[in-house]
Amino acid sequence: MALLDPAKIRNVAVVGHRGAGKTSLVEALLFTSGAKNRLGSVMDGTTALDHDEDEIKRQMTISVGLAHVDWAGNRINLVDTPGEASFINETLGTLPVVESVLMMVNAISKVEVQTERIWKRARELGVCRVAAVNMMDRERADFMDAVAALKARFGEVLAVALPIGFEAGFKGIVDLVAMKAYTYSGNTGKATEGPIPDDMADAVAAAREALVDRVAEADDALLEKYLEGSELTDQEVSDALKAAIAAGSVSPAIPVSATKNIGPDRLLQLLLATPSPAVRGTRKGYKVPGGEEVDLACDFAAPTAMFVFKTIYDQFSGRVNLVRIFSGKIATDTQVLNERTGEKERTGNILLMQGKETKTIEEAGAGDIVALAKLKETGTGDTLSDPARPVRFPRYELPPAAISFALSPKNRGEEEKVSNGLRRLREEDPAMGLQFDPQTKEMLISGTSQVHVEVILDKLKRRFGVEVVLHPPQVPYRETIRKKATAQGRHKKQTGGRGQFGDCWIEVEPQARGEGYQFEDAIFGGSIPRNFIPAVEKGVVEAMEHGVIAGYPVVDVKVKLFDGSYHNVDSSELAFKLAGGLAWNKAMESAAPVLLEPIMNVEVIAPEENMGDIMGDLSSRRGRPQGSENMGEMDAIRAQVPLAEMLTYAPQLRSMTAGRGSFTLEFDHYDEVPAQLVDKIVAEVKARKAAD
Numbered sequence: 001m002a003l004l005d006p007a008k009i010r011n012v013a014v015v016g017h018r019g020a021g022k023t024s025l026v027e028a029l030l031f032t033s034g035a036k037n038r039l040g041s042v043m044d045g046t047t048a049l050d051h052d053e054d055e056i057k058r059q060m061t062i063s064v065g066l067a068h069v070d071w072a073g074n075r076i077n078l079v080d081t082p083g084e085a086s087f088i089n090e091t092l093g094t095l096p097v098v099e100s101v102l103m104m105v106n107a108i109s110k111v112e113v114q115t116e117r118i119w120k121r122a123r124e125l126g127v128c129r130v131a132a133v134n135m136m137d138r139e140r141a142d143f144m145d146a147v148a149a150l151k152a153r154f155g156e157v158l159a160v161a162l163p164i165g166f167e168a169g170f171k172g173i174v175d176l177v178a179m180k181a182y183t184y185s186g187n188t189g190k191a192t193e194g195p196i197p198d199d200m201a202d203a204v205a206a207a208r209e210a211l212v213d214r215v216a217e218a219d220d221a222l223l224e225k226y227l228e229g230s231e232l233t234d235q236e237v238s239d240a241l242k243a244a245i246a247a248g249s250v251s252p253a254i255p256v257s258a259t260k261n262i263g264p265d266r267l268l269q270l271l272l273a274t275p276s277p278a279v280r281g282t283r284k285g286y287k288v289p290g291g292e293e294v295d296l297a298c299d300f301a302a303p304t305a306m307f308v309f310k311t312i313y314d315q316f317s318g319r320v321n322l323v324r325i326f327s328g329k330i331a332t333d334t335q336v337l338n339e340r341t342g343e344k345e346r347t348g349n350i351l352l353m354q355g356k357e358t359k360t361i362e363e364a365g366a367g368d369i370v371a372l373a374k375l376k377e378t379g380t381g382d383t384l385s386d387p388a389r390p391v392r393f394p395r396y397e398l399p400p401a402a403i404s405f406a407l408s409p410k411n412r413g414e415e416e417k418v419s420n421g422l423r424r425l426r427e428e429d430p431a432m433g434l435q436f437d438p439q440t441k442e443m444l445i446s447g448t449s450q451v452h453v454e455v456i457l458d459k460l461k462r463r464f465g466v467e468v469v470l471h472p473p474q475v476p477y478r479e480t481i482r483k484k485a486t487a488q489g490r491h492k493k494q495t496g497g498r499g500q501f502g503d504c505w506i507e508v509e510p511q512a513r514g515e516g517y518q519f520e521d522a523i524f525g526g527s528i529p530r531n532f533i534p535a536v537e538k539g540v541v542e543a544m545e546h547g548v549i550a551g552y553p554v555v556d557v558k559v560k561l562f563d564g565s566y567h568n569v570d571s572s573e574l575a576f577k578l579a580g581g582l583a584w585n586k587a588m589e590s591a592a593p594v595l596l597e598p599i600m601n602v603e604v605i606a607p608e609e610n611m612g613d614i615m616g617d618l619s620s621r622r623g624r625p626q627g628s629e630n631m632g633e634m635d636a637i638r639a640q641v642p643l644a645e646m647l648t649y650a651p652q653l654r655s656m657t658a659g660r661g662s663f664t665l666e667f668d669h670y671d672e673v674p675a676q677l678v679d680k681i682v683a684e685v686k687a688r689k690a691a692d
Contacts, residue, residue, distance in 0.1 A: 006367030016104030032189030048355030277367030304328030479547030489583025502575030539580025
């Protein structure tokens with residue numbers, strides 16, 4: 001198989017809110033292009049991408065999936081992503097490896113919370129946005145209302161097509177660039193081209209004028225011609241639209257129905273107007289070691305550099321890494337360096353993925369997205385590059401876990417199987433937290449939500465044949481300080497023979513929330529030898545794992561080591577490490593320690609008649625309202641609520657809304673726990689430790 005010309009590749013992440021129809025649309029694109037000979041359904045689990053048992057059971061995408069479409073001589077790589085908030089990290093981690101996103105928008109619900117978050121992140125990364133307004137065949141679907149909502153929220157959205165027919169009568173599309181009408185029958189996805197319906201003439205003329213007005217701004221010569229009153233040709237409009245999409249000044253919107261297969265061919269044609277890797281050009285990487293910025297050319301002749309954006313486990317191929325090749329090329333025996341581990345790997349089997357189906361290819365080059373099977377120590381977030389020019393790409397920084405559970409094996413004697421299985425699953429899902437708490441002697445599993453944790457444990461049972469019992473979730477409290485303090489840590493021990501001596505003075509001060517930990521070495525004059533300073537910091541860092549209020553980790557502090565003393569014979573790294581820990585504990589007690597709790601962004605979607613009860617309930621949970629919005633049949637309320645108050649929210653919401661309400665949680669920041677609640681939390685921690 002010959003290498004694909006980067007100019008003929010489009011890399012597109014299919015994104016959007018849960019239930020917007022992403023997987024159904026990808027299925028329609030595959031079927032219409034001939035990549036599949038049957039149109040699968042999400043409902044019966046026959047789609048190419050949502051083939052995992054959990055995805056079929058829960059009727060939602062859980063993990064990133066990869067497929068491709070060959071259309072008009074080009075390759076379109078489609079990365080299907082989750083829309084459920086519990087798995088949004090999968091989606092956000094995919095955005096840096098594509099040039100464009102296809103934002104699925106529900107024609108009834110319009111702009112939802114995940115739509116906004118992903119759109120803004122794509123804009124920050126310079127990733128182009130295309131909107132597909134789906135479910136146009138549903139009752140109360142309104143394309144222009146959806147476009148207006150997108151435009152009001154994001155600004156650059158512009159209709160490039162109009163629907164023919166409304167709601168159940170939706171049957172086709174008018175292309176405002178080609179100025180042709182396309183009508184569909186059956187679910188073949190193939191259209192009959194014809195003239196624009198007479199009753200749409202005025203609407204089409206107005207929409208075409210708005211389109212030309214906007215895209216002409218992308219080219220000065222074209223704008224001058226347009227302002228002089230000359231009519232632009234369809235080709236000029238098409239070229240200007242491509243330039244505007246690449247510049248991010250226009251995000252085109254098109255109406256579709258994924259389940260009725262109306263509009264997939266027009267959408268594929270629109271995706272060809274998005275920039276290719278060749279148009280995007282070079283990508284920024286960082287030299288290893290050193291960290292200097294370097295431009296990586298999208299060129300087969302350049303040194304190889306690629307990024308692993310997802311690791312999955314296949315029952316036949318084992319560990320499979322999805323990679324974006326930014327420069328160079330690879331064959332089945334190409335040697336590359338993993339910058340994280342410092343180890344060399346051989347690429348092995350190169351796979352072209354079509355959902356769960358794979359095809360082995362001999363080589364792949366810059367601009368393409370492929371899968372590599374059976375790499376030994378490579379996982380999500382790793383950079384693989386030419387050993388002669390090692391580079392790295394930035395990893396996606398995961399937010400802190402929102403919820404934690406203690407777990408134990410359901411059957412005695414299976415501790416090791418549970419531990420090994422969870423560690424394997426963590427390689428596939430970096431958003432999952434797994435740690436052993438030496439204080440409680442418990443294995444803790446953390447995730448973005450309870451749904452996230454439940455999915456992990458379903459996989460554990462299915463793949464590794466072991467079950468666990470979950471104990472009540474623990475809120476990941478943190479501790480910090482509110483003022484400066486200084487303290488001395490002095491460790492001295494003499495028991496005969498060589499003694500132990502370490503002495504240090506530190507100053508601690510609070511940092512802004514979210515800034516983390518900083519250590520400053522301010523030792524002058526050799527009061528502490530240079531080789532002992534890392535030991536002091538190590539002692540401080542270890543002591544920070546257990547704060548003085550309730551034993552929670554300490555965050556957002558700066559520690560300055562400014563003085564100390566040593567003994568020529570008795571000083572050692574161990575002595576200074578112990579001294580550092582002593583100094584930290586004394587300093588924190590004098591620095592006005594405070595307990596912090598995670599504050600979550602909460603969005604509740606429920607019928608309008610339940611909104612009063614929901615608002616009152618959120619207020620009773622110390623919630624701070626952030627706004628509300630009508631979404632057709634439902635209303636949405638946004639609030640910030642402490643996580644501790646949301647642990648029992650799911651059954652309460654079901655009760656208030658007769659099962660019709662839903663909610664999402666997303667970590668936002670840490671804030672101080674009200675003083676009247678601190679004693680209660682401390683008492684609960686002590687009781688838990690006593691029970692253990």
